[in-house]
Amino acid sequence: MTRTDDIISVKNVYKVFGAQPGLAMQMLKAGASKGEVFEKTGQVIGVFDADFAVRRGEIFVIMGLSGSGKSTMVRLFNRLIEPTSGSIFLNGNEITGLADKDLLQVRRKDMGMVFQSFALMPHMNVLDNVGFGLQISGVNERERNGRSVEALRQVGLAGQEHCFPHQLSGGMQQRVGLARALANDPAILLMDEAFSALDPLIRSEMQGELIKLQAEQNRTIIFISHDIDEAVRIGHRIAIMEGGRVVQIGTPHELLSRPANNYVRTFFNGFDSSRILRAGDIARPDVAAPYIAGTQPVLLADTPLKEILPIVATATCPIPVIDNAGLYKGSISQGQLLSCLSRA
Ligand SMILES: Nc1ncnc2c1ncn2[C@@H]1O[C@H](COP(=O)(O)OP(=O)(O)OP(=O)(O)O)[C@@H](O)[C@H]1O
Ligand SMILES: [Mg+2]
Incomplete structure (x- = not known):
């Protein structure tokens, strides 16, 4: 099945370089690795069972x-x-x-x-x-x-x-x-x-x-x-x-x-993983933060780090993070944010 928004789809594609691709394919299907096929037959596996769109x-x-x-x-x-x-x-x-x-x-x-x-x-x-x-x-x-x-x-x-x-x-x-x-x-x-x-x-x-x-x-x-x-x-x-x-x-x-x-x-x-980290990656469920919906600032789980920084940096307590359905995912404290940044 190809989806209409797929422009290219690749189905179980193999490419063997060499004069005996059939032999290499047999070995691959029997579970041999690229290295084993090369060692035994001299055939090089270029692409191995590619299946994606x-x-x-x-x-x-x-x-x-x-x-x-x-x-x-x-x-x-x-x-x-x-x-x-x-x-x-x-x-x-x-x-x-x-x-x-x-x-x-x-x-x-x-x-x-x-x-x-x-x-x-x-x-x-x-x-x-x-x-x-x-x-x-x-x-x-x-x-x-x-x-x-x-x-x-x-x-x-x-x-x-x-x-x-x-x-x-x-x-x-x-x-x-x-x-x-x-x-x-x-x-x-x-x-x-x-x-x-x-x-x-x-x-x-x-x-x-x-x-x-x-x-x-x-x-x-x-x-x-x-x-x-x-x-x-x-x-x-x-x-x-x-x-x-x-x-x-x-x-x-x-x-x-x-x-x-x-x-x-x-x-x-x-x-530098801070380039793609989001609030949901940083939030920790064990950081104590009383969360009562509608009473305090919250962050959505997919908020990028650069938007989180100014909010958490100036907050006086950990900021709760919720997902799109409004479910509590955890909170981000200043300490948690700092430790994430130092690991990035
Ligand atoms: N014409 C060919 N004849 C024999 N082997 C080949 C041929 N073209 C590629 N290969 C082998 O197939 C494998 C994949 O090569 P390919 O050129 O696709 O790698 P690549 O990921 O593009 O590498 P690079 O980053 O160096 O460009 C390698 O083991 C290579 O030696
Ligand atoms: Mg190349």
Whole structure:
């Protein structure tokens, strides 16, 4: 069953790299691990029984250590890589098994890809680089240039149309790469470590641009990242991959408050959790606070930390926290708040 608000759904997808995928699949189904399959057969498991969906209009971040299968997963979406087994649906239609002609259509219309290396043509100016995909698709020059100019405006590069790549900084080159993907107006933008080569300030600026663009256009963005700060900042949901498996998918808050295993927890080491903590996470039922509904200030459980701080800091007694149904969850004292902040 695929839900109508799912844009991509992935059903029991496996990808085995090597000449004997059948043998590897047999071993996997019999319970062998990625390591055992590699040791015995030399086959590499890229993706292991992936089963999840990406929702229309969300920024879906894929995180995981190097080699965990992130790029393989994204390449399965636009079928740069064929799955060894399982199915992938786009808008409820299976794309695994599409004929080449239809597949080309999907790649052109539905998905755009932005890479870590900007992959610009050095001999072409910015305008032609942005319009390159459109040109290949047979879009005439007038329309191509119109759409390219608009895409350049969206990424803040209006007026740079006639520069050549070598005249641009890394951040500007990455914007050109983004504009090239946007010019096609794809429903889904696939971004594989697209900002990883940028220095921190430019990277943060590009993250801001991406959030803004996504909010304006309601495009679905699938974004691979190594960086938890980046993932939390831009991701509505994050999928964590380990050894080819998707081990957990959730909002940043869900992953931080209920990590599925130690691997997921490790990603949050050193992370400033105060950025996503809410009143319900901090409230303690054992902090004594008389709570009589309607007689004193209360906090809703999903109030973010930055709004809690001024209230608790100036209060003379612990502040009760209630959930959306009005049920008492516990209270936050100044001491409790301080200890949370010192752990963050
Ligand atoms: N074409 C290929 N042939 C053989 N093995 C491959 C191929 N592509 C990927 N792999 C293997 O599949 C696994 C997943 O690789 P993938 O590139 O998807 O990882 P990744 O999570 O994107 O890593 P990174 O963060 O380093 O980019 C790795 O073990 C890798 O060696
Ligand atoms: Mg990769």
